[in-house]
Amino acid sequence: MSTRAEGEAVPQEGASDTTFSVRHLWKIFGRNADSVIGTDLEHADRDRIKDETGCTVAVRDVSFDVRTGETFVVMGLSGSGKSTLIRCLTRLIEPTSGQVLLDGEDIGEAGPQRLRELRRHRMAMVFQHFGLLPNRRIIDNVAYGLEVRGMPRPDRYARAREMIDMVGLGGYENSRPGELSGGMQQRVGLARALAVDPQVLLFDEPFSALDPLIRRDMQNEVVRLQRELHKTSVFITHDLQEALKLGDRIAIMRDGELVQVGTPEEVVGRPADAYVADFTSDVARTTVLTARWLVREPFPGERTDGPTTEPGTVLAEVLPMLAASTAPVRVVEGGTLLGYVGRDDVLRAIAEDQLENAAAAAAIEGETSEELSDGATDPASASHVADLGDDGGPGGSATAGSGG
Numbered sequence: 001m002s003t004r005a006e007g008e009a010v011p012q013e014g015a016s017d018t019t020f021s022v023r024h025l026w027k028i029f030g031r032n033a034d035s036v037i038g039t040d041l042e043h044a045d046r047d048r049i050k051d052e053t054g055c056t057v058a059v060r061d062v063s064f065d066v067r068t069g070e071t072f073v074v075m076g077l078s079g080s081g082k083s084t085l086i087r088c089l090t091r092l093i094e095p096t097s098g099q100v101l102l103d104g105e106d107i108g109e110a111g112p113q114r115l116r117e118l119r120r121h122r123m124a125m126v127f128q129h130f131g132l133l134p135n136r137r138i139i140d141n142v143a144y145g146l147e148v149r150g151m152p153r154p155d156r157y158a159r160a161r162e163m164i165d166m167v168g169l170g171g172y173e174n175s176r177p178g179e180l181s182g183g184m185q186q187r188v189g190l191a192r193a194l195a196v197d198p199q200v201l202l203f204d205e206p207f208s209a210l211d212p213l214i215r216r217d218m219q220n221e222v223v224r225l226q227r228e229l230h231k232t233s234v235f236i237t238h239d240l241q242e243a244l245k246l247g248d249r250i251a252i253m254r255d256g257e258l259v260q261v262g263t264p265e266e267v268v269g270r271p272a273d274a275y276v277a278d279f280t281s282d283v284a285r286t287t288v289l290t291a292r293w294l295v296r297e298p299f300p301g302e303r304t305d306g307p308t309t310e311p312g313t314v315l316a317e318v319l320p321m322l323a324a325s326t327a328p329v330r331v332v333e334g335g336t337l338l339g340y341v342g343r344d345d346v347l348r349a350i351a352e353d354q355l356e357n358a359a360a361a362a363a364i365e366g367e368t369s370e371e372l373s374d375g376a377t378d379p380a381s382a383s384h385v386a387d388l389g390d391d392g393g394p395g396g397s398a399t400a401g402s403g404g
């Protein structure tokens with residue numbers, strides 16, 4: 001099952017603002033993979049399918065769209081199917097069933113020649129372990145994709161130099177990968193991917209092997225490059241903070257399924273179920289939710305002369321403004337007044353954070369005790385938490401589609 005964020009339009013297949021359309025994608029590893037889909041087993045859990053057929057369900061009936069220019073993050077725990085999913089997008093792994101459309105073209109229908117063209121010209125991948133050629137100089141590594149395309153040497157070196165400068169490695173053109181730190185090698189990986197000017201960048205946990213500080217630098221680098229280049233990107237990570245920082249939208253995977261697709265605010269502010277709520281319970285809402293999330297009409301008699309802010313301002317920055325003014329903040333976008341956010345609104349959003357944390361903890365505990373007591377009913381059930389989340393903030397529905 002795939003879940004769309006509340007208020008999100010049903011995607012139009014091949015719509016012009018969509019780069020990837022993934023429809024009912026399955027990947028089942030094992031010899032009897034075809035014996036699962038379309039049978040009763042299709043809905044069984046992974047363990048039962050494994051027991052009865054020997055097959056592993058890695059991706060289960062996943063559908064989503066990646067919008068042109070957005071960074072679409074796929075997040076989930078180890079084994080949830082992220083790597084398999086991103087490899088199915090390029091058919092590095094052959095899907096068992098379902099469709100992947102790139103600009104409306106069904107890549108499942110592409111013959112070997114067409115597939116090679118698509119991979120060379122339309123997509124580029126950045127891997128966790130860099131994938132650099134150890135005996136080649138940095139400039140040759142960066143120019144590699146252009147060389148494969150047959151670009152003349154002066155042109156490809158010029159382009160490679162440009163990309164090396166862009167990722168801040170000017171001066172290292174003649175070094176070998178082994179002479180560079182992990183973070184620098186990943187910059188080379190990034191430059192190599194960008195050199196071919198791909199339509200789509202695919203990142204498979206590119207920063208997982210890096211030290212935390214270098215990892216943060218690289219995340220900032222990606223944010224900066226995205227601001228400049230607006231490349232459509234699919235980014236795989238198991239790190240929620242990374243997902244929140246980089247993602248215009250985040251898809252959360254569990255056991256091969258998508259459990260929620262939404263903006264960072266939607267995922268944190270209105271988690272789809274107890275699993276997502278548990279994932280996001282450590283995130284300080286004030287650093288993710290923005291004024292847009294809480295914006296509302298003025299109350300009768302309320303002051304309307306408060307300080308102004310933009311809808312994208314995080315609540316952590318709205319708070320000091322409210323502390324300094326007794327009037328609610330006016331939320332203004334491009335000269336248009338969207339509405340107001342007052343002290344109570346922000347307090348309620350913060351209090352909900354505490355309530356949801358407690359409810360999520362209770363639900364997880366409840367699930368565990370249910371398992372132990374073989375199905376005994378527990379009031380703190382998953383749906384209880386989902387209900388809490390569904391209520392969202394006072395202005396919850398105003399945010400649907402924001403940040404996309």
Ligand SMILES: Nc1ncnc2c1ncn2[C@@H]1O[C@H](COP(=O)(O)OP(=O)(O)OP(=O)(O)O)[C@@H](O)[C@H]1O
Pocket residue numbers: 029030056057058076077078079080081082083084085238
């Ligand atoms: N080639 C394969 N053959 C059999 N099973 C596989 C294969 N590749 C992956 N799997 C299984 O498919 C499931 C999903 O794996 P996948 O690597 O896609 O998850 P992931 O979320 O990317 O995990 P990680 O973050 O650890 O890489 C896992 O149960 C894994 O064991």
